Amino acid sequence: MIFRRSLISEFMNTAGGVFTVLFSIVLTVGIVRVMSQVAVGKSDAGAILQMVLYTSLTTLAPLLALSLFLAILMALIRSWQQNEMIVWFSSGGLSLLSWIRPVLRFSLPVVLLTAVVALAITPWARGQMDVSKAQFSQRDDTSRIASGQFIESSSGRRVFFIQQVSEDTQNVKGIFVSELNRNGKATVVSSTEGRLRINKEGDRYVELTDGKRYEIAPDAKSYRVTGFGTYGIRLDIKPDQILSPDKAHSLPTSYLLNDPSPKNLGQFFWRLSWPLMALNLVLFAIPLSFTNPRAGKSLNVVVAVLVFILYLNFINIMESWITEGRWHWWSGLIALHGSVLLLTAFLFIRRIWLQRWLPRELTIGYWRDRME
Structure with a gap:
């Protein structure tokens, strides 16, 4: 025993x-x-x-x-x-x-x-x-943005880079956005600053100011540069639903x-x-x-x-x-x-x-x- x-x-x-x-x-x-x-x-x-x-x-x-x-x-x-x-x-x-x-x-x-x-x-x-x-x-793109990091959007076709984000995530500085269209055309947008906006329909946009937009052809042999004073990018949003x-x-x-x-x-x-x-x-x-x-x-x-x-x-x-x-x-x-x-x-x-x-x-x- x-x-x-x-x-x-x-x-x-x-x-x-x-x-x-x-x-x-x-x-x-x-x-x-x-x-x-x-x-x-x-x-x-x-x-x-x-x-x-x-x-x-x-x-x-x-x-x-x-x-x-x-x-x-x-x-x-x-x-x-x-x-x-x-x-x-x-x-x-x-x-x-x-x-x-x-x-x-x-x-x-x-x-x-x-x-x-x-x-x-x-x-x-x-x-x-x-x-x-x-x-x-299911959060929109801005709620997942962090300073100094590359963040992929929920659609998988857009990549954000934000140099600085305000505490309320409403204002951003040093913005870089790369997007690949379904036809293979790449678009790159850079801006010094931006702000989150909501239109009358409830769609959310990030409004960029004083930046440039680069359009690159699928064969990467030609591109076009466009300057802008204000440029809006619609954010990927999914409707709220009960998750199970x-x-x-x-x-x-x-x-x-x-x-x-x-x-x-x-x-x-x-x-x-x-x-x-x-x-x-x-x-x-x-x-x-x-x-x-x-x-x-x-x-x-x-x-x-x-x-x-x-x-x-x-x-x-x-x-x-x-x-x-x-x-x-x-x-x-x-x-x-x-x-x-x-x-x-x-x-x-x-x-x-x-x-x-x-x-x-x-x-x-x-x-x-x-x-x-």
Whole structure:
């Protein structure tokens, strides 16, 4: 009993350390990504923390599964290296199967948390990200202008550069506007200053003063320069509307089941795969943890990461097949996760009963010792 309590305590400490490291890496990458989107005008500068939070929540399920897998594996590897496994096996004739109970006792709450995150929290966070991006994309061009940056308009055919913007965004200085027409004709407008205007119909314009307009032919062999005192450019504006997420990855899980289209079922398979993956991997870690006490544990960790990546790729492949209608979602669950469970059972059998019948040259331990 004391040994099992200390074992669960070690699982918790290892899992906490692994999760902290992985989450810090993901959080840093998320901050850099959001900041780059803000820099190019694709995201709202006032919602940086909000977007970073949503991004972190969308990666929480994979992080929980990977952290749990590595924590169990590293703790068991340490037991092998410090000969604690010898004590475990010699006390009352216990076998490798006896590790399943304490491992599951620690892992099941984390697996349930992974299920809640994957089925409820992740789609909510993705939906909030989609709504925030859609709201920002519906703003007119001036609301996305920032000083000293090239900003692309919502139509994708116009690029703004503003040297200086007033605090109320009504007055601008040092303006450069490049636009490509549908016929391939490029127009470049530069002005020293400008002001935002609204006409009687409610259309918004930016009124430029004291500037020049360059018209460049599609073949770039000729151009025309025109000076102007006042020049107006109509801004791209989309009507306000109630935004609702329409992508499968941001829909609630209940909606996916109520509308069982192949795309929705593929997304439901992807969400349900995370807790099943976490459960399979913690069982897989028990036979995978075997190592020679004189050898290092680096090879086992590398193999574990490769197994996780391979498992993740198979989940994505199966999701695409379900989305295309080539597989049913429940048959995909049984085929993929059932195969991993059978592989885990084979590793247990090989480690407990078949290992003694195999030539040493055919065992993983032999080649691990040779490599290290």
